[in-house]
Each structure stands twice: as C-alpha cells, then as structure tokens.
Amino acid sequence: xxxxxxxxxxxxxxxxxxxxxxxxxxxxxxxxxxxxxxxxxxxxxxxxxxxxxxxxxxxxxxxxxxxxxxxxxxxxxxxxxxxxxxxxxxxxx
Amino acid sequence: xxxxxxxxxxxxxxxxxxxxxxxxxxxxxxxxxxxxxxxxxxxxxxxxxxxxxxxxxxxxxxxxxxxxxxxxxxxxxxxxxxxxxxxxxxxxxxxxxxxxxxxxxxxxxxxxxxxxxxxxxxxxxxxxxxxxxxxxxxxxxxxxxxxxxxxxxxxxxxxxxxxxxxxxxxxxxxxxxxxxxxxxxxxxxxxxxxxxxxxxxxxxxxxxxxxxxxxxxxxxxxxxxxxxxxxxxxxxxxxxxxxxxxxxxx
Numbered sequence: 207x208x209x210x211x212x213x214x215x216x217x218x219x220x221x222x223x224x225x226x227x228x229x230x231x232x233x234x235x236x237x238x239x240x241x242x243x244x245x246x247x248x249x250x251x252x253x254x255x256x257x258x259x260x261x262x263x264x265x266x267x268x269x270x271x272x273x274x275x276x277x278x279x280x281x282x283x284x285x286x287x288x289x290x291x292x293x294x295x296x297x298x299x
Numbered sequence: 300x301x302x303x304x305x306x307x308x309x310x311x312x313x314x315x316x317x318x319x320x321x322x323x324x325x326x327x328x329x330x331x332x333x334x335x336x337x338x339x340x341x342x343x344x345x346x347x348x349x350x351x352x353x354x355x356x357x358x359x360x361x362x363x364x365x366x367x368x369x370x371x372x373x374x375x376x377x378x379x380x381x382x383x384x385x386x387x388x389x390x391x392x393x394x395x396x397x398x399x400x401x402x403x404x405x406x407x408x409x410x411x412x413x414x415x416x417x418x419x420x421x422x423x424x425x426x427x428x429x430x431x432x433x434x435x436x437x438x439x440x441x442x443x444x445x446x447x448x449x450x451x452x453x454x455x456x457x458x459x460x461x462x463x464x465x466x467x468x469x470x471x472x473x474x475x476x477x478x479x480x481x482x483x484x485x486x487x488x489x490x491x492x493x494x495x496x497x498x499x500x501x502x503x504x505x506x507x508x509x510x511x512x513x514x515x516x517x518x519x520x521x522x523x524x525x526x527x528x529x530x531x532x533x534x535x536x537x538x539x540x541x542x543x544x545x546x547x548x549x
Contacts, residue, residue: 210331231333232331232332232333233333234444237440238440241337241437241440242333242334242337243434244433245333245336245340246332246333246336246337249336252443287405293318
C-alpha cells in the first residue's frame with residue numbers, strides 16, 4: 207500500500223456536460239485509478255466518461271488568502287451581465 | 300434435448316453463482332477500499348448472470364420452480380459447476396488468477412453463446428459478454444501487476460498457478476449431448492473454446508514469466524455432481540436463510 211498514490215476523479219454525467227469533480231481515491235497508476243474510479247464512482251450509472259489526475263498535480267489557491275483573493279469581487283455587481291436588455295430570441299444566457 | 304439444455308443452463312448458472320459467492324466473501328476483506336468495492340461489483344455481475352441462466356433453466360423445465368429455488372434449495376450433488384469455481388477464495392493472487400482463467404473462458408463462451416439460435420441463450424450471452432469484457436480487463440491488469448512487481452507477489456502468483464492449473468481442463472469437458480447441441484448451433488463449440496482459451500492464457504502467462512506446472516492430478520467430477528468438500532460448506536452458508544426460514548423475503 208505504501209506505493210499507492212492519491213488521484214482526483216472527474217465524471218461526465220452525460221454527453222455534452224462538463225466533467226465534474228466527484229472525489230478522490232487511491233491507485234498505483236493512472237490505469238488502475240481509472241478502473242477504481244469506474245468501480246467506486248459509477249456504480250449507479252453516474253457517468254459516461256472519467257478523468258483522473260494525480261492529486262499532486264493540482265495547484266490550489268491558499269486558503270489563508272481566501273479573503274484577499276475573493277472578497278473584492280463581492281461588491282462589484284456590475285460585473286454580472288444583467289444591466290442590458292436581451293433579445294427575446296436569446297433563451298439561455 | 301430440452302433436458303440436455305436444462306442441464307447446460309444449470310452448468311452456466313452454477314458456475315457463475317459459485318464464482319460470485321466466492322468473490323462476495325471478499326466483501327470487507329479486500330486489500331484496500333477501492334478494490335473491495337470492485338471485487339463485489341464483479342460478484343454482483345456474476346450473480347446476475349447466474350440469475351439469467353437459472354431463469355432459462357426454469358423456463359425449460361416446465362416446472363413451477365423459481366430461479367431462487369434452483370440457487371438456494373439444491374444440494375451439492377445437484378450442482379453442475381466445475382470444481383474450479385467452488386474452490387475457496389485463497390489469497391488475493393489466487394482469487395485474481397482464478398478470476399482471470401474464468402474471465403477468459405467466459406469471454407469466448409459468451410461470444411459464442413450470443414450467436415446461439417436459442418434466443419434466450421443468445422440474449423443472456425450478449426448481456427453477460429458486455430460485463431465480462433470489463434472483468435477480464437481488470438483481472439488481466441492485476442495478473443500483470445502482481446507478476447511483475449515484488450518477489451513476494453510473483454511467488455504468490457506462481458503458487459496460485461501451480462495450485463489452479465489442473466482445475467482448468469474441466470472447464471472444457473463435454474459429452475455426447477453437448478456435442479450434439481453444439482452441432483445444432485445451440486451452445487458453444489467447446490473444442491474451439493479450449494483452443495482460444497489456451498492461446499490467450501498461455502500468452503499472458505509467458506508475458507508474466509510464470510511457469511506452467513509440469514504435471515499433476517487433473518480435476519473432474521463437477522459436471523456429474525461429484526464435488527470437492529468446499530462446495531458443501533459454501534452452500535451451507537449461502538443457503539442457510541432459505542433453509543432455516545423457507546420462503547423468507549426481504
């Protein structure tokens with residue numbers, strides 16, 4: 207077990223949707239990680255495609271910087287595209 | 300001929316049920332969580348295959364029995380699986396190699412059965428084939444991993460091969476009636492099954508650098524209902540609930 211690595215698992219629920227992060231698992235390499243992901247995360251027909259990536263390859267923002275990074279966006283409602291009228295023909299925006 | 304096909308359906312069903320039950324014994328004992336879940340997934344697939352083949356047997360028998368009756372209310376001498384599938388689960392290498400042998404066998408078996416001119420068999424063969432392809436991907440990957448990793452894993456794989464090899468010829472046993480069914484396009488041709496199986500298995504063993512044992516006692520008897528002592532213990536556990544509380548449902 208000492209040679210097992212941690213992988214993050216992403217599942218595409220159906221054709222056309224994005225892969226979404228669903229969890230993580232242990233495996234010795236990518237091939238095994240894909241099989242383990244299939245067996246652990248798609249038992250109830252949750253998906254049609256799987257991505258796995260070794261967790262160490264994911265660069266993450268620092269939780270301690272959460273406020274300085276993300277709070278400035280809080281009071282800038284004008285960035286939401288809601289200040290102009292949409293044509294009737296445009297259904298999904 | 301219906302009686303012969305009934306016996307054949309039992310052979311398919313009993314083989315899958317005993318394999319499935321042995322894999323289910325790993326539940327909670329897998330080497331790590333992900334593999335534990337995977338082993339029991341395969342177990343459930345195999346029990347599903349057994350259910351399909353028991354249903355075919357029921358439909359052929361003309362009796363009012365159910366698939367559950369065939370699984371839970373027959374004694375060891377009435378089972379038609381080869382001895383290989385009833386062997387205790389052993390260590391992980393043993394389970395893996397046994398699974399690989401049976402997966403390759405099932406792959407070729409269900410490929411042939413999906414061409415059967417007996418519609419229910421052809422349908423069941425197609426459904427099972429889809430699942431077996433994944434089983435084989437898994438068991439083959441594990442055979443390679445174990446054989447090509449540490450000295451202990453390699454040694455355990457070799458031990459498993461020594462212990463299991465002479466149980467495999469029984470997979471291909473046939474009799475006059477089965478040859479007739481094969482000639483009529485109802486069931487698989489077991490001579491060509493054996494040929495395909497041997498080529499594929501021996502190629503993998505070579506790749507894994509595992510040595511075939513030279514000679515040994517060759518298992519037989521399962522198809523006549525003459526089983527090892529292991530089957531009785533397995534059935535005692537598996538059938539306990541239906542025997543103690545007949546008709547119990549939940």
